[in-house]
Amino acid sequence: MDKSFEPSLIESKWYAEWEANGYFKPSGKGTPYTIMLPPPNVTGTLHMGHAFQHTIMDTLVRYHRMRGFDTLWQLGTDHAGIATEMVVTRQLNAEGKQRADFTRDAFIERVWEWKKQSGGTIGRQMRRMGVSGDWSREVFTMDPGPSQAVVETFVRLHQEGLIYRGQKLVNWDPVLKTAVSDLEVVSEEEDGSLWSIRYPLADGSGELVVATTRPETMLGDVAVAVHPEDERYAHLIGRMLALPLSDRQIPIIADEYVEKDFGTGCVKITPAHDFNDYAIGQRHNLPMINILTDDAAINDAAPAKYRGMDRYVARKAVLADLEAQELLVETKKHKLQVPRGDRTGQVIEPYLTWQWFVKMDTLAARGLAIVEEGKVRLVPENWINTYRHWMTNIQDWCISRQLTWGHQIPAWYTDDGNIIVAHDEAEAAKLAAEQGYTGALRRDADVLETWFSSALWSHSTLGWPDPRAQAERGFDRYLPTNVLVTGFDIIFFWVARMIMMTDHFTGEVPFKDVYFTGLIRDKDGQKMSKSKGNVLDPLDIIDGITLDELLAKRTQGLMQPKMAEKIDKATRKEFPEGIPSFGADALRFTFASLATHGRDIKFDLERAAGYKAFVNKLWNASRFVLMNLGEGPVHPVAPSTEAERWILTRLRDTLATVKEQLAVYRFDLAAQALYEFTWNEFCDWFLELSKPALNGTDETAIASTRYTLVHVLETLLRALHPLIPFVTEEIWQNVRPVLGIEGATIMLRPYPEADDIAGDATATAEIEWVKGVLTGVRRIRAEMNIAPGKVIPLLFADGDAADRARSAKFAAQLAFLGRVDSPTWVEGDEPAAAVAVVGGMRALIPLAGLIDVGAEKARLAKEIARVEGEIRKCEAKLGNANFVANAPAEVVAQERQRIADWTRQAEAMRDTAAKLGG
Template sequence: MTATTPILSAQYDPTDTEAKWQKYWEEQEVFKADPNHPGEPYCIVIPPPNVTGSLHMGHAFEHSLIDTLIRYHRMIGRNTLWLPGTDHASIAVSAILDNQLKAEGTTRYDIGRETYLAKAWQWKEESGSTILNQLRRIGVSVDWSRSRFTMDEGLSHAVKTAFIQLHEEGLIYRGNYLVNWCPATQSAVSDLEVENQEVDGHLWHFRYPLSDGNGYVEVATTRPETMLGDTGVAVNPNDERYKNLIGNTLTLPIIGREIPIFADELVDPEFGTGCVKVTPAHDPNDFEMGQRHNLPFINIMNKDGTLNENAGEFEGQDRFVARKNVVKKLEELGVLVKVEDYKHSVPYSDRGKVPVEPLLSTQWFVKIEPLATKALAFLDQQDSPHYVPDRWKKVYRDWLVKLKDWCISRQLWWGHQIPAWYVVSETDEEITDTTPYIVAYNEAEARQKAIAEYGENIQLEQDHDVLDTWFSSGLWPFSTMGWPQETIDLKTYYPTTTLVTGFDIIFFWVARMTMMAGHFTNQMPFRDVYIHGLVLDEKGQKMSKSKNNGIDPLLMIDKYGADALRYTLIKKVAGAGQNISFDYDRQTDESSSVEASRNFANKLWNAARFVMMNLDGKTPQQLGEPDLENLELCDAWILSRYHQVVKQTRNYIEAYGLGEAANGLYDFIWGDFCDWYIELIKTRLWQDNSSESRCIAQQTLAYILEGILKLLHPFMPHITEEIWQTLTQVEGKEVLALQNYPEIQANLINPELEQDFDLIFGVIRTIRNLRAEAGIKPGTKITVILQTENSQEIQTIESGKTYIQDLAKVEQLKLTQSLTEDYGQAIAGVIGTIQTLIPLTGIVDIAALRSKLEKNLAKVEAEVKSLSGRLSNPGFVNKAPAEVVQGAKEALAEAEKQAEILRERLNRLK
């Protein structure tokens, strides 16, 4: 080691290293995109996390995948942009602010819209960048100079443009329709924001008397409080039980309203009694029947979930309190027939976490059919976008076919206020469905248009509602590039290349983006949609706060480093779209999988440190590439393996096989390079400095190490950058992140040589195992006899004889085609068709060894007997917890395997 030898510290500390390079990359704008840069564009827009969010394991997983793709494509010469940003999250931010105001004893209505929004922007400035700062901890290589927010000036303009254009084309309309209403947030929510949950409820049966006094009909419902808004009872026209009643009327209990009996094919004769109470203002199916049969629409509910004046004596009661009281009243009236236990599906608000109410409300809608049809045409005619894995294409297609018109208005204040101004007069008490309105970019433009149409004496009032968050998120791939202006970013980077997202958001976001992009840009917003699975806990359950099974990735990064966490998550991706399980022992606060990746990082660090200590202070560039004319056998082998891995890694990443690529690199770096090649060339490194063999070993070591750092960089960017900087001695003038990814040199790939070394390594492993079984001390030199009738195997072993002797500590290695000599007591093993013998006479106390093995076998057999007895006992199997029984089964299988190995070792000593 010379005075100029670059030094890595004895131990790798990810904390300092990762923080250093994250800061350097950002300050030096290493990842700043340049539309004028040569190379084919490769662009990904970050799936914008909610501005209220904090980093969870799903984010860590998804952004590790994206960053690997981005870094790889940057290194192969693509003009790369990864654009970051956040979503304004109307409902989530509103909930935070409303809770703060509630704690202060006030409401948004008390302080007014202007003050409320000022508080919202203040909160956003103080807390809204939390998740972006947390994402930095993972090492994301985004262009921070292009970071966007869905309510920044440019994106707000894009939202207004989209709304106005859709309205002018007749694709946005306003009307009084049944919507999903969330009483908790007091806002409409779209179908996609509703989650159906199975609940144990009841089915109540009531009698509705005929108005003429000649009998009654029996109806059944899961929501008895809605009967207060009934305006009819429907039967199937082919139901013989009720044909004679069609056209008659009933008297609604409690309310006393006379309502008709009518026929409609929507009624299922098999459900309940076959008679269906119809509440057009509070049920989607009833809404359709109410329209078809011209029934009155009576709303009985306030927006906070309490009942209104149309509910009579139940006015002001919460909907669930009213449910109990309505049932009690019907029982008092003698019309309650029975109550059945009934498991059924109840729609819950994804944000409010309460059952939604179908509520008649004036809202803004987008006509989905024209937008969905265009997106379907791209899919069916051009396979655009292309789904990975392909099975999600059908899911996406089916969803587009089934979509209904999209309710885009939300009764909130934080968000994009709908750009519509109502033309009102002093006599107007409230805005109604028939109130005229003007759609415009701002009030001045709205006033100009209103004056032209309605004259000078007018007043304008902007719609109080905001747009659904998904409306602005649907524009994200192109609005972030400057649309509707024809910017150079839009021209260069749009359509984007890849969308990386979970399957659970295809309906929320992916379909919104494809429909919006197809309509406004006449292109799909991305070429590929790479669907990944979810991160599950060690029991295969989805992580969630409610289950208390979530794992904070920041804690894992603090403990093991970002590279270790990234690599763990990526290695687990066995196939695109598959869920991954994350192992975590909460009692010991230990993660075996992340710890393994940290150990891998340490292994790489130590190997790099060893290499650099043996390069005489020279860089790979100073040493030059290996001299191919004078390579020794193991040099040619490692170069062949290296270029096989280059080919394999590139192919896997191009096909989104990131997990397979990561696992292949792990095996090559840990196994081929560290465990084999470095060990094979150690004696050459100890030779005289003038030795040609030593020089070639140094060249090969340096060449492979630098190549490994480049191959691994997209997966583990921090440690590879640190080692590369030290190895190449560039002193920060260049970065590994911008180096060229390794190219395949097919002429160096030699499958036959690799196969030969597989045999040589197999022989070494067999000898090592036999030494361990026989208790031969590491420093003891031994004689080994290798017997095979295969001349090709003999030739291969002969070529690797020196390697076998060095690594297996063999003093004398004999090759033979037949075993004619008596070697006395020996221990034997087999690899392929090669029999391996180690004579033990004079080396090992055979009797003592047999005694030791017999004692161990007796102990293991006793354990097998005990475990077998427990598992054959029905009392244990049926009563013990499932995990205890499974643990016993696994312990038995392990003990039986140990017993088998011990018996085999004893047999070898006969």
């Protein structure tokens, strides 16, 4: 092995080897274990959320593959209708062309060209993270198989009366000129205004005052609502108002939606431009007056003066006219939530338009029952409350989009307005003919939103609805899948819809578990965004990036100089030398260590640096092991020393913990257990504890220690492999021939089982005693600044027969590892000494000739004060009656034991201080 570990030299080498040899493909043997990759956008690049979730999925897949499961990790990408159409349109604009220059077919052909050339970026980046999914089965949502599933689903749901076309209010992006989902709308608080406006009674006998943040929408008002129990307006309910700036009259209605104590208690109702107003309009059978065009200009339904104006130009004109007519009462500054399209940044309009919808009530009832009955388990389980709330308040799902790229809706129109839904045009013509229509058919130009095809992901990727494809892709074998790993932010948009659709069409659940990850934020808990300049690119963390390159990336495309300057300054402060290379393994282990069951995850590069050190520690420890094995292969030898039996016991316990924690998706606790064993117990303690045997003359101890070293290392590499695959493969390839292990890769070796390792409680207790003594000696050395190589005396006092037996048994090891004289026991008068308490025994380092007595007295005083503080904390807890009554008995007992331990330490230190004259 090289002296130092260089990730860049091994990662690409091993990934290419794994993929070329087909190691990621299902074996076809054993119990199936299936994960469906949430398909990233084909336009996308790997971001921190992807890298985090892909690490979790890859850990699960590698872990189960090694345990003998028939693992299928189904990979794929989503066609991302809006994002892809925007990318290609911008590409055309850069060439001096416009979208309008292309027919539908010509534009779609251009998109396919782009996809062929640039659509695989995220796949290449996923390989850098070590994703061990079956690339040979990769699926694109516009491939023939998934496209067939989309058409079949649409046709069947329409036949069942669950898909219909209707005119409803939707989120509308006036730049893209399409409906968008709630997930594509970002609402943030912005500064705005609240305008109060007089609405005169039609008979001139009075007026009502209403307040609005969107005065231009009053051109589409159809009523003013008051609360039915508001005594101020009870006598006006049913009367008519003269709508300002218009020649229309509108009624005063009563509705409990109105908060009578908020503002004036009067609310203008514009059903075609507000979702709450739309619901009120439905309840009261009010007309729907849409006053906007698809690009948010005023249309012909408004008074002639305002027609053709942009919505914000019209706002100014409306306010000016209201003021001129003395109808504008007040203008106040107002904070409001403004919905903007995540792609265009433009304000989204509630817009009344014809769309296709899926009727959700019966589907949602079934989807809720599946989770409530435990057929699909949500992890963490508290997400069932969010799921239940949404499923019981669900609205019909708008599935159509006014785009070109995507699955075109399989519906055709006759000249007389009838709609024919069919699998293809030939079938549509046949159905029309059966109805007596023989004229031309016109296909619906809209496409289905991408969440529609994504909802079918678990079964469409396995060949549904084609029986031959299902047999080829293992539909019956791999469905239901085992777990979906995803963010909680798409629990409604994707998770719930997958459950409903898969159940409805296959009778199966799409997955048995859903593990919701938290959202990756920066080290301060802030959401990562380009505008904040705190976005981290996982590939930059893996490969490293210079400061200049990082600045160029973070400020690219920013139009505001002040924003670019702000980001530049913050970046220079945080990364004055850029970002060093951490390697994929260190990044993966960092993600695993952060994978708690919380909603938010703070990512700090300092933590990644710690895990880079961890990977290096493993590398160096492996080199030590290999360099101390002597010549030739190492053959199995039963452990002959307590240190060997101790490390094997700790290995067994660690493996049991890892298995237990991975079963409940506590990747953080599994990673912590592996980290502590690797760093503290194997690399720090066992390598040290092995040295007396390796440097001794007992051939049996030498042989057994050598075998245990390499055996534990090989086992540990397999245990760590799902988390850090690259470095473990590289080291394992060096270890494999020493043990005579057959097999080309660690990833196909069995995952180690705790039950295969024998434990030894006696040896563990004895080694813990040795560790306690050595830790105490080393602490005293450090605190008293005694040179590490200086041999010092060691005395023992108090203790029992077991302590005396251990001191004799491990005298040579203590002398070798602690650089002390062979320990002796003292009775009666004791010399002035530094003390370490080990259980009921004291370890003494005589101070004569070793230290500055004054400095040691000061140190003892400080340490005594610290220990007394710990005693007071414990006493305060035990003095709290509620704590003693409500805390678990073992916790109360632990606090009492702490008092006893701290008290013993304080007494020992006071005794030492007294001997020093303090």
